[in-house]
Amino acid sequence: MLAAAAVSPFSTSYKWRVQISGENPEPSLFLTEKEQKVLHALREVDVIGANQLTRIFFSGDKKKAKKMVYKGILIQHSLWNESKEIPFYSLSPCLIRQTGGMEPMSLSVREILSRLVFFQLYGRVKELFPVTIHRSNRRPFLGILVREDGTRFHVGILRGNLHEWEYFLKWSVSDERIILVVEQLPFLKPLESLLQGKMIRVTTDLDLKNTPIEQLFYKWDGDQWKREKA
Known part of the structure; x- marks a missing residue:
């Protein structure tokens, strides 16, 4: 627990x-x-x-x-x-x-906070490999991090917009690599049934601040959140 x-x-x-x-x-x-x-x-x-x-x-x-x-x-x-x-x-x-x-x-307060969290993520991902930032024109994504080899990570920040993600995950059939940042993992409980089989990795505000980069991300295994090792 x-x-x-x-x-x-x-x-x-x-x-x-x-x-x-x-x-x-x-x-x-x-x-x-x-x-x-x-x-x-x-x-x-x-x-x-x-x-x-x-x-x-x-x-x-x-x-x-x-x-x-x-x-x-x-x-x-x-x-x-x-x-x-x-x-x-x-x-x-x-x-x-x-x-x-x-x-x-x-920008609303929520949108400003989401952008600050995006840069928290960007600063940590750079510890793993170089990435460039691109704006996303697709809701509910905020931005895209692109590796030198062209690999793209679509970034979403959950900040009071859970309904947008519920709609997206329910109807999306894409195989995009997605990184979600949430305040706390329990906030994702309404989405857990929609995460299985999708290329989604999750981290939290607290993990971005304190967790070693090799343990930064979680994956939903159908029953619980498990840390991945880089």
Whole structure:
């Protein structure tokens, strides 16, 4: 039996508030290689947590993230609840209009949280092998992680949208590789009967934070969740 897990810092159970900042100066497009990777990632997935940005792209150097704000490429916003605050970044509105992405003010709290969880997953998967990020235009997927050999992993974040996944799993006949991230495994109980035989691997918010990469994913065997070994 699975032990009760702590509440995820990205849980929809909190009472979240969002503060969206305004326009930056005209952005400079003289970008370093790492800044170009940030530009690509946010063009595909819209927003990223401040800590995620510095950890994943700049090896913990906060000054490089602030430099992208100074250059007019990024804008910092804030998501907070009664106990914590999560600063996060988007591209400047000018760049969003040029690249066709979604402005943060058009995203719900659930959609912002889902994107932050997506980058938690991205940061961990990179420990296994290099992947690039692509936007998914198919609901209920949020994005696609693509390996250098072309293997595609369609990523879904379960955050108050269980009915969408129930509908998809009931009627989908595809053999796509799917990664789902859920706050806690018991949240998937309504879907368990639909998972058998599908190429789906699951991880949780807590596993993304604490679990060794080789034990990160679970597979439903028809009776219970079992950890897979990479």
